[in-house]
Amino acid sequence: MIAKVDQLILEFDKVVNEPWNSTLSGQERVWFLVYDPAEQRKVSLRIGEFETATLRAGKKWQAISMKNCFPEWMSKHDYRDEYFANPEYIVDQLEAEFIPFAIKFLKEKLVALSQDSDTLVALLDVSSLFGxxxxxxxxxxxxxxxxxxxxxxxxxxxxxxxxxxxxxxDGWDYMARPITI
Structure with a gap:
């Protein structure tokens, strides 16, 4: 029996090797590689195989991690010590300050990349935004x-x-393409 991560790599390999339509909107050019959260470590350990499949398909690979987004925002916050003492106080700040910070964080990372229409940008560690x-x-x-x-x-x-x-x-509808097993 083939492991779930191996199946996911095979499915990704099929998708990345398809012709890339250049007329799609930004929302339609987003791919979600969906896997069981229990498989996170296994997927993380095999990121290199996704990169290899991308390069083998004649595409470029760039990666961005969201892991440091919240810590960067919190480290710069004037009331960080109070939030650590009373975490419930941060709730109002998440909507008003953290979400715009996270958008700017990702935009800046994307702009800093060397990319063109043949570049696949892998967005890693999105679970660090959860909550x-x-x-x-x-x-x-x-x-x-x-x-x-x-x-x-x-x-x-x-x-x-x-x-x-x-x-x-609760989920959301999105025009992105799912890659699942």
């Missing part, structure tokens, strides 16, 4: 900032055109 911001809110503001494809490594589920991060949040 702080909705990924959909961030992605919808950044869908014009990449030129090729945006591949989101997504620990969650896809069912009836709904994506749910970590299987715990």
């Amino acid at each position: 702080f911001a909705r990924l959909s809110e961030i992605i919808k503001h950044c869908d014009r900032d990449f030129q090729g494809r945006l591949l989101i490594f997504f620990p969650g589920e896809f069912e009836q055109n709904q994506y749910r991060l970590l299987d715990a949040r």
